[in-house]
Amino acid sequence: MLSAGERKVLLALGARDGASVESVQAAAGFSELVEVMNAASWLASKGLVRIGERVDRYLAAGPEARDALDRGLPERRALKALAATGMLAVADLAAAAGMEKEEVSLAMGHLKKRGWADIRRADGQPVLELTPEGDAAASAGRGPDEELLAHLLGAGDRGVPEGEVDPKLAEALRGRRALVRAREEVRRTLHLTDLGRRALARGITVKEEVAQLTPQMLKTGRWRRVELRPYDVAAYAPALHGGKPHPVREVLDRVRSVFKQMGFAEIRGDFVESAFWDMDVLFTPQDHPARDMQDTLYLSSPKEMPVDPALLERVRRIHLDGGDTGSRGWGGEYSEREARRALLRTHTTVLTIRHLSEHPDPPVKVFSLGRCFRRESVDYSHLPEFHQVEGIVMEENASFAMLVGVMREFYQRLGFEDIRLRPGYFPYTEPSMEVEVLLRGKWLEMGGSGVFRPEVTAPFGVKHPVLAWGQGLERIAMVMYGIDDMRSLYETDLGWLRARPLG
Numbered sequence: 001m002l003s004a005g006e007r008k009v010l011l012a013l014g015a016r017d018g019a020s021v022e023s024v025q026a027a028a029g030f031s032e033l034v035e036v037m038n039a040a041s042w043l044a045s046k047g048l049v050r051i052g053e054r055v056d057r058y059l060a061a062g063p064e065a066r067d068a069l070d071r072g073l074p075e076r077r078a079l080k081a082l083a084a085t086g087m088l089a090v091a092d093l094a095a096a097a098g099m100e101k102e103e104v105s106l107a108m109g110h111l112k113k114r115g116w117a118d119i120r121r122a123d124g125q126p127v128l129e130l131t132p133e134g135d136a137a138a139s140a141g142r143g144p145d146e147e148l149l150a151h152l153l154g155a156g157d158r159g160v161p162e163g164e165v166d167p168k169l170a171e172a173l174r175g176r177r178a179l180v181r182a183r184e185e186v187r188r189t190l191h192l193t194d195l196g197r198r199a200l201a202r203g204i205t206v207k208e209e210v211a212q213l214t215p216q217m218l219k220t221g222r223w224r225r226v227e228l229r230p231y232d233v234a235a236y237a238p239a240l241h242g243g244k245p246h247p248v249r250e251v252l253d254r255v256r257s258v259f260k261q262m263g264f265a266e267i268r269g270d271f272v273e274s275a276f277w278d279m280d281v282l283f284t285p286q287d288h289p290a291r292d293m294q295d296t297l298y299l300s301s302p303k304e305m306p307v308d309p310a311l312l313e314r315v316r317r318i319h320l321d322g323g324d325t326g327s328r329g330w331g332g333e334y335s336e337r338e339a340r341r342a343l344l345r346t347h348t349t350v351l352t353i354r355h356l357s358e359h360p361d362p363p364v365k366v367f368s369l370g371r372c373f374r375r376e377s378v379d380y381s382h383l384p385e386f387h388q389v390e391g392i393v394m395e396e397n398a399s400f401a402m403l404v405g406v407m408r409e410f411y412q413r414l415g416f417e418d419i420r421l422r423p424g425y426f427p428y429t430e431p432s433m434e435v436e437v438l439l440r441g442k443w444l445e446m447g448g449s450g451v452f453r454p455e456v457t458a459p460f461g462v463k464h465p466v467l468a469w470g471q472g473l474e475r476i477a478m479v480m481y482g483i484d485d486m487r488s489l490y491e492t493d494l495g496w497l498r499a500r501p502l503g
């Protein structure tokens with residue numbers, strides 16, 4: 001008993017047993033590959049056909065392969081610099097080979113691994129010494145790994161079958177993710193079983209099978225006469241991926257709704273700010289290392305932003321000697337030019353303080369979700385562009401204990417079971433604390449918080465305690481999705497995005 005589709009597949013296989021799904025599609029005139037797979041998996045469940053699966057592995061050039069080949073691999077550049085002198089202090093390697101600091105240890109590791117250099121101590125400092133192998137490699141031109149990279153680049157997106165590549169070489173390059181990418185192609189073939197062959201020899205009949213009962217069939221009793229197709233949960237079906245929000249969007253929405261449920265109103269603002277609002281107003285000294293805590297992206301256009309002169313004067317006084325806040329200020333000098341410098345906001349605390357300056361009277365309960373920018377080196381928990389979850393509570397009897405309560409409540413509502421609080425430091429809060437959350441058994445810092453200092457609130461006539469916090473949204477996302485590398489949130493890995501359950 002076969003459906004028309006099954007019959008077509010079986011007949012096609014009679015002429016070309018073991019053919020690929022694609023060629024059966026062409027031979028039997030199916031318009032979609034899925035139809036062939038569907039019919040084939042029914043034939044398989046009836047024992048007439050076996051579906052073979054073969055995974056072909058390919059190696060293809062990674063995103064940084066082109067650049068690495070043009071500029072030379074770090075160890076190749078280091079070798080060149082070393083070959084010129086035979087000996088080189090490790091401290092001089094970056095300058096001599098024209099490489100970034102981060103590349104040095106990578107280059108040295110590979111120099112040693114390949115036996116191109118020895119590391120010795122001379123006059124108390126580590127030096128690289130060229131080996132005979134290194135010398136030979138330096139004059140030999142492109143190494144086999146560079147040849148392979150060039151070959152892969154020539155092969156385009158599809159890459160080169162893994163079997164055609166020296167496995168040792170492939171392994172070594174594969175460890176360097178951005179250079180070489182592994183690809184897999186699944187090839188499916190269809191084979192007649194003995195039963196299938198016999199069925200073909202006997203000639204096959206097509207009979208309609210009913211896959212779905214209708215009320216009509218039940219009423220007329222026709223269901224007794226038709227052939228009901230058994231249900232097969234293992235039958236092939238293409239995966240369907242519905243649309244869903246991007247994980248970062250999803251976390252933004254979740255956090256927004258939590259704060260709204262807790263009675264907060266949302267505030268927004270611009271990415272471009274003056275150093276004055278981003279830092280000076282927040283009592284971050286102009287010449288203090290605390291300013292380096294936020295490695296800042298300053299703008300060249302606009303280079304400066306206007307600042308209200310009266311407010312600038314008040315803040316200047318506070319920086320110099322504390323003004324009438326009871327503080328002694330930072331002393332030193334205060335530069336108006338420094339204050340006017342335009343930058344990409346380094347934190348959303350700037351939105352908070354702007355809002356507070358316009359709403360100095362209690363109660364104030366606001367939050368913001370916004371992008372921030374810093375000159376960070378990218379790693380598993382840092383991005384140069386990220387989102388902060390910021391907020392404040394200002395009311396008459398607000399206290400540090402209340403801040404702890406708000407933070408606990410917020411994380412609890414997000415579904416985080418455990419948070420840990422540690423003392424922290426920010427130039428604009430006292431006391432200050434940091435919130436940590438457990439991710440796979442390790443505590444991950446989520447962000448800072450504290451009570452604004454009088455130096456921050458006085459210029460705006462704020463009379464009551466202000467509880468403030470700024471948490472990292474991408475870090476919240478890491479915990480929520482259980483991922484240990486923040487970068488994956490923005491890598492557009494369709495496999496992961498599709499497989500991810502809705503939060």
Ligand code: PHE
Binds near residue numbers: 349429447468470471
């Ligand atoms: N602005 C701080 C940061 O960027 C966080 C913070 C906000 C700390 C408010 C205290 C009060 O890390």
